[in-house]
Amino acid sequence: MQTGAITGYIDVAQLALYAFWIFFAGLIYYLHRENKREGYPLESDRSGSIKVQGFPSVPEPVSYRLADGRTVQAPNDRRDNQPPLHEGVWRGMPLTPTGNPLLAGVGPGSWADRADVPDTQVDGTPRIVPLRVAPGFGVSSKDIDPRGLPVLGDDGVEGGEVVDVWVDRSEMLLRYLEVRVAGGGHVLLPMNFARIQPRAVRVQSLLGHQLRGVPATRHPEQVTMLEEEKVMAYYGAGTLYATPQRQEPLL
Template sequence: METGAITQYVDVAQLVLYAFWIFFAGLIYYLLRENHREGYPMDPGRANGPKTDGWPAVPKSKTYRLANGHEVLSPDPARADGDYQGEPVNGWIGAPLEPVGDPLLAGVGPGAWARRADVPDMTYEGEAKIVPLRVAGDHGVAVQDIDPRGLPVIGADREQAGVVSDLWVDKSEMMFRYLEVALPVGGSVLLPINFARIRKDGVQVHALLSDQFARVPATRHPEQITLLEEEKITAYYGAGTLYATPQRQEPML
């Protein structure tokens, strides 16, 4: 027999190959199982509707200790889903949800949001990660870019919704996340930077009409934003891309 042969039909290389196949199959199973810690079991959104565990089944809950000392459970059976106000357009499972009440705040379609932690995202040093420039004095707008502070914010109806009063910077990623918009009725709201088109003559926002800025969800702290508040604010503008006007829900042709 050749070197490494165990019998005439089995050798060490063959056993190593089989062992690799078994290991790789186990790795795939493990990764699929860990992937079910978030988003499962799937809920159809109907009372007494079927819940889908998928394959493999949802693993047992595991406790994770965060850098700030808090502990989270994943999956967490007691964790509440995001609130929404909607009803299915048909009786069959999986039918689209039609918003009830204010469609921008209904939490359905492009306005859906997840119930994230109601605490600010933090830097490695333990400071609030996203803050306005009036707090992060060591940050600023690049000289080659347009500084939007003082520019009017124009809604989809081409009417002025307010004026940019400040920018909120992500100190970890070194990029702007929000524009702070001062409203003519008083107070201010945040505008996610990805919904804004900054030009020399103003900031264009296609997602909302000018009067809809007044109902943007507010932050609890004037110079901080929590993960949950980020979800709700972004969802409001996302809902506007479909529900800001009745015409947006109709076919384009």
């Protein structure tokens, strides 16, 4: 027999190939199972008692210790705390918001149930804060400083006034405008929904009076990840639900 042959039909190279195939199949199985630590089991539209997990099944929970000392488990079978929806007369009908469509969490207004704690830097301090508590940060002299400018909705109605700008200290970016709305409350306006002009800040996704309904933050100088989701979702929902005409076909 030739060098490396175990029998007349099997040699070391063949065994190594078979071992690689077995290892690779096991790796695919492991990765596919670990991929189900979030989002599974899926919800069935037939019954709430049916667990949709497919093959392979959802792995056993594992505890993870976070940088701030908290411990979380995955998977945890935690359901998102989303607002109720009207699902229509028969299965397959479009989901219809119940109550205020800007807060219903539907379509462009959907949001993820993230942790209700601020996103932090390496040293544990809040990542996104207003400029008034962020020494060393400011608005570039080459850009328009929006503080003091009125905020106009898509209808041209003034909904508030910019009083401060919130900066992401890790990314060196301006994330939000802080707007004082009618009645004295303060809400956040994401920069990607704002159009800063020399004399005003315009928001195309909302009408002027709708700025008062933006979900507020619990802390005047901090925003949690869950609050960010809901604030962003409110403006996103306005792109479809701000006016009845936006829900109709273009033609």
